[in-house]
Amino acid sequence: xxxxxxxxxxxxxxxxxxxxxxxxxxxxxxxxxxxxxxxxxxxxxxxxxxxxxxxxxxxxxxxxxxxxxxxxxxxxxxxxxxxxxxxxxxxxxxxxxxxxxxxxxxxxxxxxxxxxxxxxxxxxxxxxxxxxxxxxxxxxxxxxxxxxxxxxxxxxxxxxxxxxxxxxxxxxxxxxxxxxxxxxxxxxxxxxxxxxxxxxxxxxxxxxxxxxxxxxxxxxxxxxxxxxxxxxxxxxxxxxxxxxxxxxxxxxxxxxxxxxxxxxxxxxxxxxxxx
Numbered sequence: 001x002x003x004x005x006x007x008x009x010x011x012x013x014x015x016x017x018x019x020x021x022x023x024x025x026x027x028x029x030x031x032x033x034x035x036x037x038x039x040x041x042x043x044x045x046x047x048x049x050x051x052x053x054x055x056x057x058x059x060x061x062x063x064x065x066x067x068x069x070x071x072x073x074x075x076x077x078x079x080x081x082x083x084x085x086x087x088x089x090x091x092x093x094x095x096x097x098x099x100x101x102x103x104x105x106x107x108x109x110x111x112x113x114x115x116x117x118x119x120x121x122x123x124x125x126x127x128x129x130x131x132x133x134x135x136x137x138x139x140x141x142x143x144x145x146x147x148x149x150x151x152x153x154x155x156x157x158x159x160x161x162x163x164x165x166x167x168x169x170x171x172x173x174x175x176x177x178x179x180x181x182x183x184x185x186x187x188x189x190x191x192x193x194x195x196x197x198x199x200x201x202x203x204x205x206x207x208x209x210x211x212x213x214x215x216x217x218x219x220x221x222x223x224x225x226x227x228x229x230x231x232x233x234x235x236x237x238x239x240x241x242x243x244x245x246x247x248x249x250x251x252x253x254x255x256x257x258x259x260x261x262x263x264x265x266x267x268x269x270x271x272x273x274x275x
Contacts, residue, residue, distance in 0.1 A: 004224035005232065011216030012235040016092065018209030019083060020243050021202045026084040029202065031193045033080040036206060038188035040076065041181035043207025048174040048215075056171035060179075065172070068159050069179020075152030077184060078145045086142035088244035089252045089260060092237055093132030094146025096263045100125055101154025110161065125266040131259025132252075169218040177211070234264040 022040065025031040059065050082091045103122050106112040129150070163172060193199055217233075237260050244250035252260070 004220040007216045007220040007223070008232040009235055011213040011220065012232060013239040014209045014213035014216065016088060016236055016240040016243050018206050018211075018213065019079065019091070019240070020088060020247050021206035021209065022080050023083040023088060023248070025199065025202045025206065026080060029193075029199055031199060031203075032188070032191035033084055034077055034184055034188040035191045035193060036203070037073070037077040037080050038181055038184045039203045040080075040207045040210055041073070041177045041184065043204060044211030044214075045174060045177040045181055047208065047211050048170060048177065051170045052174050056168060056174075059167050059171045059175050062163065062166075064159055064163050065167075065175050066179055068156055068163060068172075069176045070183055071152045071156040071159070072176045073180035073183035075149045075156065076180065078152065079149035082142040082145035082149065084142065085140060086146065087250035087252060088248065089237065089240045089250065090132055090143065090256055091146045091149075092240040093129065093252075093256065093260050093263060094143060095150045095153060096125070096234075096237070097129045097147055097150025098154035098157060100129070101151050102157040103154075105155055105158040106161065110158065121266045121269055125263055128259040128262030128266060131262065132256050169222070173211075173214060173218065237264055 018040070022033075022036050025036045026033050079091055079095055082094065100122050103118065107114050129147070160172075241252070241260070244252075
């Protein structure tokens with residue numbers, strides 16, 4: 001169990017680290033967000049490819065697998081676009097709109113149980129997202145893209161509940177990266193940047209960190225029960241706050257910090273109820 005927890009903490013730090021590299025690329029080095037997303041998918045897919053056995057290719061016959069890939073393409077492209085103009089922690093706050101979307105879609109399409117306690121936590125999480133995005137106060141296009149990413153990720157999580165029991169983790173991870181790269185490629189290849197050492201290094205770090213974080217998450221879930229590990233997903237918010245402060249000198253305002261706290265608290269409480 002301790003090993004699984006350590007893997008989760010490292011993994012949940014690597015994912016915001018990958019997004020930090022994406023933010024440097026889009027906001028400081030002038031690389032188009034769609035090209036950053038494409039390179040992120042391609043680097044991740046190439047890293048995972050050696051672990052795919054021949055028998056795993058039948059996964060591409062499943063329409064739901066393609067839907068996961070399309071949602072990945074839209075979601076990651078949206079969060080990368082958001083990071084061009086808003087701080088790291090605020091972007092992750094919008095991304096954590098996902099549990100709300102997942103709750104609603106799972107209740108509608110998968111007929112999962114709805115209880116008053118869960119509804120209360122979802123409402124609390126939604127209030128937290130509003131505090132982070134602050135519509136009507138300093139709402140910007142970046143906040144909107146972060147919320148789009150949250151909607152895509154929430155829908156992705158619901159689809160994953162259907163597909164995960166059917167396939168091995170590595171082919172599932174490879175399929176979402178490869179399909180996402182295919183979806184984004186027609187647009188991104190028209191935005192190829194002038195490569196230099198800084199751009200190349202950040203592109204590689206963005207792809208490798210993101211892929212490694214997801215790989216460690218899959219590995220941790222194979223070592224310990226999901227209900228014990230799932231609250232640690234919210235460590236991404238902590239990591240995003242720390243990385244935003246260290247790398248970009250970003251400190252969210254008081255309302256956004258309160259919202260991040262509400263989101264994390266409602267997430268932990270939801271996992272407590274699941275037990």
